[in-house]
Amino acid sequence: MLAATEREARRRPDGSFHVERFQGAATDRGEAMGFDVVLHRQGRSVRVxxxxxxxxxxxxxGVTVPSSCREGICGTCETDVLAGVPDHRDTLLSDAERAANTCMFVCVSRSLTERLVLDL
Structure with missing residues (x-):
């Protein structure tokens, strides 16, 4: 029922419908591709x-990012994206926010590119 409601809500203006989840979306954590995360402010790279x-x-x-749910539902680990294309796996961003690729939730999202530059 929730999925049908969300489909119908896509016809409405952004921000006019809100869903609060208590469990993250199911994801396949067995991805075959690793990638590098560049920590812009620190001037270093971390392999994922x-x-x-x-x-x-x-x-x-040794990099601490505030987090709480680790399921992409709370928003605590929101991080600005400076370059690269995130694979958004959260349940918080709207379609427009996902398309903008200006932020991501590092607890669940991954990268669609070999290199992702974050404002860390």
């Missing part, structure tokens, strides 16, 4: 391996 969340790779590299 296939099946690994960006936030996990950042933590292994």
């Amino acid at each position: 391996e296939p099946g690994q969340a960006i936030i996990e790779a950042l933590e292994e590299a």
Whole structure:
């Protein structure tokens, strides 16, 4: 029923419909492609391996990003994107916000490009 309501809501102006989720969207974490995340402010790069969340790779590299849900539903880990194309896997952004590619949620989203530059 929720999916049907969301489909109908796409006909309405952006921002006129809001859904609050209590569980993240199902994703396949077995992606075959790894990628590099460039930390613009720090001037370094972190490798994200296939099946690994960006936030996990950042933590292994000693980079702390505030997070809470780790399911793409709370918005705590929102991070600005400076270059590259995110694979948005959150349940928060509208279609227009996804198309703009100016931010992403690093707990669940990945990259569609080999290199993703974040404002970190």
